[in-house]
Amino acid sequence: MxxxxxxxxxxxxxxxxxxxxxxxxxxxxxxxxxxxxxxxxxxxxxxxxxxxxxxxxxxxxxxxxxxxxxxxxxxxxxxxxxxxxxxxxxxxxxGTHRATTPGTFIASGIGIAPFLAYARTHPELTKQSTLLWSLKKAEDIIYEQELRQAFKEVIITLTQERHPAYKQGRITKELLSTLPLTNTQVCGSYEFSTAIKELLMLLTH
Ligand SMILES: Cc1cc2nc3c(=O)[nH]c(=O)nc-3n(C[C@H](O)[C@H](O)[C@H](O)COP(=O)(O)OP(=O)(O)OC[C@H]3O[C@@H](n4cnc5c(N)ncnc54)[C@H](O)[C@@H]3O)c2cc1C
Missing domain, CATH: 2.40.30.10 (Translation factors)
Incomplete structure (x- = not known):
């Protein structure tokens, strides 16, 4: 092509x-x-x-x-x-990501890109969905207002900074267990995706 x-x-x-x-x-x-x-x-x-x-x-x-x-x-x-x-x-x-039904979308860093595409194309679906986004620092967050308007719930966690507006630390099994775990999609580095999928397996099996 x-x-x-x-x-x-x-x-x-x-x-x-x-x-x-x-x-x-x-x-x-x-x-x-x-x-x-x-x-x-x-x-x-x-x-x-x-x-x-x-x-x-x-x-x-x-x-x-x-x-x-x-x-x-x-x-x-x-x-x-x-x-x-x-x-x-x-x-x-x-690509493997596709907006089908509402769900919980879990991203790290630039892995937000497919979920931003969902927000822009399928707002009716993201309005019923949760976004969990892991970043290093608050300065790395982009399009926050747009994402908060597009999703039912947006949880941002920072791994390298404490900030009153956001959660702090890596995504844990405890954090995931508070979320609806039907139709979960994960996007980020290979290491991030593998770690999150392992936690999801523990919670859902
Ligand atoms: C489906 C998909 C969608 C993506 N979408 C985006 C997007 O929207 N925006 C965006 O910025 N990026 C996106 N990326 C990432 C992007 O394609 C590039 O991988 C990224 O920009 C890094 O490019 P690079 O040339 O610096 O490193 P790459 O050459 O792509 O390498 C990626 C990583 O592998 C390491 N690496 C490379 N070669 C080797 C080797 N021989 N041995 C060991 N380690 C090696 C590098 O150090 C680097 O950390 C996406 C990736 C995928 C798979």
Missing amino acids: NISLSVLACTPVNQNTFLLITTKPRGFLFIPGHSCLLGFSDHEPTKARAFTFISTNQDEYLAFLIKRSPSSESVTHDFIRAQPGQELCIRGLF
Whole structure:
């Protein structure tokens, strides 16, 4: 697959996260919660990375969140410096996240992206759903107001900072046991997802 896009803008959302807006080919559709393999047209295909659509199919553009990686080698540095007019290429479409029924959606860091897509596309579903989001610090939180309006309940927990407005610490079995655990979906790093799925197994089996 080779779908050409042009960068319209890339602007900071906070200190480490950038909003990349691109053109959208006529008739292009995707499943909310899904991702694409995105690269620069003039870079090697191996430098393409997975990014999750956070725009809706009704928007006339595509939008992605790009989290800057601390590694100086990371291709995320190319994405966050993207200039209007630069050519990008979607090299594949994929995903396991899909909004089906209300549930409990559990994210860490940039793993919020598919659930933000749900909020924007299926507000009737997120209005009956709980969002549990783990981040390092309060400064890492993005789109908080939008998320609080979109979900029935939003619980944010910070692992590296105490803050009066948020919970503190990692997600525990005790915290999960207070939530409705039907249709749980998890999105985050491999380590985060594995740890949460293990806790969910303990609680539901
Ligand atoms: C389905 C999906 C959706 C995603 N959506 C988003 C999104 O919306 N926004 C976003 O910012 N990111 C998203 N990501 C993450 C993104 O695709 C990149 O992985 C991320 O930006 C890091 O890219 P990178 O080039 O720095 O590291 P990558 O090369 O992708 O590597 C990822 C991690 O693996 C480590 N690694 C790489 N190679 C090796 C190796 N040989 N041995 C050991 N460790 C290695 C790196 O240190 C790094 O920590 C998504 C990922 C997936 C799978």
